[in-house]
Amino acid sequence: MTRRGVLSVLAVSAMCLMLASGPAMAQQKVIKIGALYPLTGNLAATGLDCKRGADLAVEIINGKFDLNLPLAKGEGIPNLGGAKIEIVYADTKGDPKNGLAEAERLITQEKVVALIGAYQSSVTKTGSQAAERLKVPFVCSDSSSPTLTERDFKYFFRVSPHDGTMARNQFEFLKELETKLGKKVKTVALVYENTEFGANVAKMQQQYAKEFGFDVVADIAYPANASDVTSEVGKIMAAKPDVVMHAAYITDAILFTKTFKEMNTVPQGFLTMAGYIESDYLPTVKADGNFFTVRSTFALDLAKKKPMVGQVADLYMKKYNIPMGENTARSFSAPFVLADAFNRAKSTDPEAVVKALLETNIPGDQIINAWKGIQFDPKSHQNIHASAMLVQILDQAYYTVWPFDAASRDLVWPFPAWKDRK
Amino acid sequence: MEQLAQQLVNGILIGLVYSLLAIGLTLIWGVMNVLNFAHGEFLMIGMFISYWLYSLAGIDPLLSIPLNAVALFLFGMFIYRFVISKVMKGPALAQLVVTFGISIFLANFAALIWTPNFRSIEHTLLSGTWDISGVKLSIPKFVTSIGSVLTSLGVFWFLRNTRIGKAILAVEMDREAAVIMGINTERINSLSFGIGSALVGVAGALLATNYYIYPFVGGSFSLVCFCIVALGGFGSIEGAFIAGILVGVVQTLGGYIFDPAYKLAIVFAMYLITVWIRPQGLRGL
Numbered sequence: 001m002t003r004r005g006v007l008s009v010l011a012v013s014a015m016c017l018m019l020a021s022g023p024a025m026a027q028q029k030v031i032k033i034g035a036l037y038p039l040t041g042n043l044a045a046t047g048l049d050c051k052r053g054a055d056l057a058v059e060i061i062n063g064k065f066d067l068n069l070p071l072a073k074g075e076g077i078p079n080l081g082g083a084k085i086e087i088v089y090a091d092t093k094g095d096p097k098n099g100l101a102e103a104e105r106l107i108t109q110e111k112v113v114a115l116i117g118a119y120q121s122s123v124t125k126t127g128s129q130a131a132e133r134l135k136v137p138f139v140c141s142d143s144s145s146p147t148l149t150e151r152d153f154k155y156f157f158r159v160s161p162h163d164g165t166m167a168r169n170q171f172e173f174l175k176e177l178e179t180k181l182g183k184k185v186k187t188v189a190l191v192y193e194n195t196e197f198g199a200n201v202a203k204m205q206q207q208y209a210k211e212f213g214f215d216v217v218a219d220i221a222y223p224a225n226a227s228d229v230t231s232e233v234g235k236i237m238a239a240k241p242d243v244v245m246h247a248a249y250i251t252d253a254i255l256f257t258k259t260f261k262e263m264n265t266v267p268q269g270f271l272t273m274a275g276y277i278e279s280d281y282l283p284t285v286k287a288d289g290n291f292f293t294v295r296s297t298f299a300l301d302l303a304k305k306k307p308m309v310g311q312v313a314d315l316y317m318k319k320y321n322i323p324m325g326e327n328t329a330r331s332f333s334a335p336f337v338l339a340d341a342f343n344r345a346k347s348t349d350p351e352a353v354v355k356a357l358l359e360t361n362i363p364g365d366q367i368i369n370a371w372k373g374i375q376f377d378p379k380s381h382q383n384i385h386a387s388a389m390l391v392q393i394l395d396q397a398y399y400t401v402w403p404f405d406a407a408s409r410d411l412v413w414p415f416p417a418w419k420d421r422k
Numbered sequence: 423m424e425q426l427a428q429q430l431v432n433g434i435l436i437g438l439v440y441s442l443l444a445i446g447l448t449l450i451w452g453v454m455n456v457l458n459f460a461h462g463e464f465l466m467i468g469m470f471i472s473y474w475l476y477s478l479a480g481i482d483p484l485l486s487i488p489l490n491a492v493a494l495f496l497f498g499m500f501i502y503r504f505v506i507s508k509v510m511k512g513p514a515l516a517q518l519v520v521t522f523g524i525s526i527f528l529a530n531f532a533a534l535i536w537t538p539n540f541r542s543i544e545h546t547l548l549s550g551t552w553d554i555s556g557v558k559l560s561i562p563k564f565v566t567s568i569g570s571v572l573t574s575l576g577v578f579w580f581l582r583n584t585r586i587g588k589a590i591l592a593v594e595m596d597r598e599a600a601v602i603m604g605i606n607t608e609r610i611n612s613l614s615f616g617i618g619s620a621l622v623g624v625a626g627a628l629l630a631t632n633y634y635i636y637p638f639v640g641g642s643f644s645l646v647c648f649c650i651v652a653l654g655g656f657g658s659i660e661g662a663f664i665a666g667i668l669v670g671v672v673q674t675l676g677g678y679i680f681d682p683a684y685k686l687a688i689v690f691a692m693y694l695i696t697v698w699i700r701p702q703g704l705r706g707l
Contacts, residue, residue, distance in 0.1 A: 042641065045538040220682055226642065227643050228670075228674065230428075230433075231675070231682050231685060232682040235678060251642070262551055283540070283541075284542045284634055286544055
């Protein structure tokens with residue numbers, strides 16, 4: 001091709017590009033949301049799950065989907081001229097220091113108008129401090145430490161239930177075990193990793209154990225991400241509890257499961273949190289995960305009562321080729337809450353968004369969780385409808401077993417002895 | 423009482439694994455005064471090699487031990503030739519920082535190509551537990567620790583009875599004298615780095631039988647390993663062996679008797695007290 005030929009091709013393609021993007025650029029404002037997640041380090045797999053959930057939510061908001069979710073049916077944010085949401089991710093490496101620094105960077109340099117994240121409560125704590133200081137809304141749908149919403153921050157909102165609620169739910173379950181199924185539980189052992197998450201879970205469990213009349217026979221804090229947990233399991237076994245309550249992230253959940261099996265720990269039941277419902281837990285421990293009971297805000301079997309859950313789960317499966325799980329379901333909700341607030345506020349101005357967030361009223365049929373809806377408490381900014389359910393691992397899948405009237409399969413209780421299992 | 427015996431057994435089992443890991447680290451330090459911060463990531467690579475051999479070719483991790491040792495030996499030599507030997511000429515800080523850089527690179531590169539997901543090997547040749555009058559002995563962990571002992575003994579024998587081994591010890595004792603005696607120290611450096619890495623490769627295969635595998639698994643072991651190397655005396659192979667068992671036992675028994683929350687604190691307190699009384703470590707010169 002001659003030089004002139006090349007030039008004319010270039011000129012024509014440049015004109016085409018301008019024609020194509022010109023009008024689109026004029027009407028398509030982009031709203032940037034910052035997301036803090038542990039994308040590398042110990043919790044990298046978890047961070048990836050969270051990212052997938054948020055990405056799918058944004059895809060649904062920005063595109064046209066026939067789903068009964070806020071803003072799913074139209075493209076983008078209608079009251080802002082169809083503006084699209086874009087998530088700017090920042091890697092916290094699971095460290096509170098980075099949570100703070102990355103939140104500041106996202107706000108001051110990336111100019112995000114709101115933040116979501118950060119999975120670990122300790123990181124959310126520092127990240128939201130930065131957001132509060134810089135006056136930018138932070139909508140959290142995955143961290144569960146109660147203290148996060150006890151600070152009465154103006155810009156911090158939490159969609160998901162906190163551990164106070166979930167600890168209460170665990171003891172309600174234990175009470176109902178006796179009243180409805182006639183299975184008597186008297187003593188519990190608390191085992192927890194010693195960061196913001198685990199330590200606060202234990203505090204709430206201590207409180208509710210007293211209130212509901214259970215004896216705490218062991219209170220065992222341990223350093224997270226250890227290479228060996230036999231002394232922890234030894235302590236649990238020496239206390240001979242009826243029920244073991246374990247608050248752990250994924251690495252510890254896997255190691256404890258292996259050690260429980262190896263040392264033949266068989267209480268009446270295990271009530272666990274977080275790590276036991278990570279998407280990597282079952283593929284790693286396989287059948288050894290059976291019969292553990294986990295607190296959850298989501299389960300695939302919700303689709304039986306809410307077909308929309310099934311539709312979203314199918315979309316997820318199609319996009320990532322793995323089943324949707326608890327972490328994804330959590331991070332999935334924050335972008336909708338924010339998009340809904342932007343739309344009602346007709347603005348991304350922080351004050352207007354906070355005002356709109358306070359007026360949030362998303363009905364239960366427009367969320368994928370089992371709650372009555374999303375409405376924030378005017379003072380603490382905690383979603384007043386958020387609650388937990390219990391799922392049990394049966395045949396290497398999670399099934400809702402409590403509340404009993406929402407159960408899709410019957411609870412297996414007591415925990416079958418390891419040696420009797422195939 | 424039964425639980426105490428159980429904890430002691432568990433402590434020895436994990437301690438022997440620590441020993442094997444620490445011997446590789448201390449060997450590298452002893453010969454060339456380089457602290458390999460990427461040691462944990464070498465372990466991770468060893469575990470992944472076993473994992474892929476198992477899941478793609480159906481080779482049991484125990485059978486992959488020799489392959490692992492060779493692969494990590496070559497990998498260690500490669501890293502030495504193309505990275506470490508370059509910075510050996512630079513300031514000491516550069517040597518410290520470069521292995522740190524390798525560690526971050528390897529972990530994140532592994533996360534990129536293999537995803538950060540967790541994996542584990544099911545149905546190995548080894549599974550189950552023995553019950554010896556109430557004390558549970560996990561068969562995979564038992565075999566792992568036996569493997570650690572045999573490998574450690576092999577290293578002792580090799581260093582004392584072969585020409586290369588003696589040359590390594592000579593360089594460790596006095597590099598300049600070794601040069602005068604006609605030992606090619608550059609070659610010894612790269613061999614030691616290779617052997618140190620091969621040991622961690624063996625540990626990786628052994629651990630793969632009973633541990634989860636993911637790109638950041640090295641972090642759980644490396645801090646403890648550095649403590650063991652220092653406790654045993656930098657460069658002392660026997661010291662690392664003894665200190666590894668000691669740390670394993672103190673960690674599990676201490677955690678059980680006092681409080682698991684303090685088990686690492688107890689280990690490091692023991693370390694601090696030891697270096698206070700014996701700054702050169704248990705068996706250091």
